[in-house]
Amino acid sequence: MRTLLFGLSLAAASPWAMAADVTGVAFVHGTGLQTDAYQNYWNPQFVDSVRQGLADPADHVVINCDFDQRMADPRAAGCLAEQLTTFIRDRKITRLVVLTHSHGGNVMRWILSNPTLDSRYPAIIDKLVKVNAIAPSSAGTPLADAVMNGSAFDQALGWLLGYQSDSVREQQVSWMATFNATQLYGTAGRPALPKPFRTVVGTDVDSSPFDSDSYCGGYAETLALETTQNWLSSCSDGFLECSSQSAAGTVWFTDKARMAGGEPLSHNQSRRPCFGLDVVLRNDLKL
Template sequence: MLRTAFALSLAAASCAAHAATATTGVAFVHGTGSQTDAYNDYWQAPMITTVRQGLVNPANVVVVNCDFTQYMWDSRAAGCLAGQLKSFIDSRGITDLVVITHSNGGNVMRWILSNPTYDSRYPAIVSKVRWVNALAPSSAGTPLADAVMAGNVFESALGWLLGYKNDAVRQQQTSWMAYYNQNNLYGTSGRPALPKGFWSVIGSDVVSAVWNSDAYCGGYSQSVGLEITQNWLSSCSDGFIDCRSAAAAGSVWFYDTARTGGKVLNHNQSRRACFGLDTLLRNDL
């Protein structure tokens, strides 16, 4: 209801002239990892193809490729993201930008929203953002980052998604994120609100049984890996992020089962066209 009320108030505040002339664009911002082809390797075509159908001009999409193995403020992370968003906004004349992030991408985007004086490009980006749809954000970190940094043996199950002992993993340790949330980032409890909406989609469980077809969406081996790592998390988690971490910043848009016909979204599935998530994001435009 909060999301709906926000949308209605936004619509009421917009005059007809603006609605007729606004140029809407979508930016897909990946999570931890160094990406050179996030379209194919991270999001995949079915997700992006469906979402872009919600735009008046389906060409107004950018898929970001940056080095998110770095700390969120690093020039190769937030700096790279700012450069690609600013170029997209300028080249396409975007006046209304919806940002779709996944996992640690939410932290990098939140850094930009929280620190507008850090980079001269940030204010122009923030002014164009309608809101951020944060899919499974690691807003309060994850115990798995602590375990990886400690050298736990199960880290091999996370290599495809998290990586090993890089600065982004170090940053997502729970105590480190608690410090950043208290001192450097907005949107969490007791901190100033973010200047634009930050709406979280939260995955609540992992299905990996070989006989359950739900386990195969996005890749069966990934579902099995996340079932293993879920043992280090609370009962409400997507195999990588506890629900309380995903809900720590901004506002909750929805928990998976509330909008997917009762299906859960593991951490891998929340970046893929699984159980109607792509259609929900399309319709949100």
């Protein structure tokens, strides 16, 4: 018995002994060129709340890339791969959870769907546990078509989409249909993604000036999304129809099913600490 205990103690002290898992979370923004997504895309309160679900809240990274470019562009998928690779290496991450919003889900799906195109992709996929995709534009949006066609949306949606960038062009409905049929996995009739891609679907926009919930994330943004919702189906978050958000992977939950008071999440509110969204995402990191 003494010999056995001595051997076990040596094994525990050995540098080759199995180390504990280290879970990390990466926040992957949507459309746009970001240099400080912590402040300008997400929100410090949102990020800092979610990362409290980690054993070590320092094991997180907020991605800053140029998602005005095509998914496959080195400044988009290449930048994302480099920052994820550095994060995994520097923080010794063994379990990676990726939290994406909007077009960020498409860039992440590009990596998952094309593992042989970049030497960094396989190691990222190996460490990846799941992608929690909030309001992903998996099947595009008619608003991107409107912007690219130079309609009045070009000005009205500049704050939301940007102006006729390559990423907006890719989020046109017909373009995403082509990508989903040929180069991306996870949609109906296509191969499954190698790791879970779970979506959070925003189903409505509530902009009543008499309801304090409408002010979460900024009332001006909520009101603008209420306006753009008029050009979408009745089930939408003001930017994306529910069918687009749920086109890839599996639906984790719809907003009203999990948010406090059964509140909907507009496309802007789904990257803010609104109605307990941050708490749901925080608790999921512990699973």
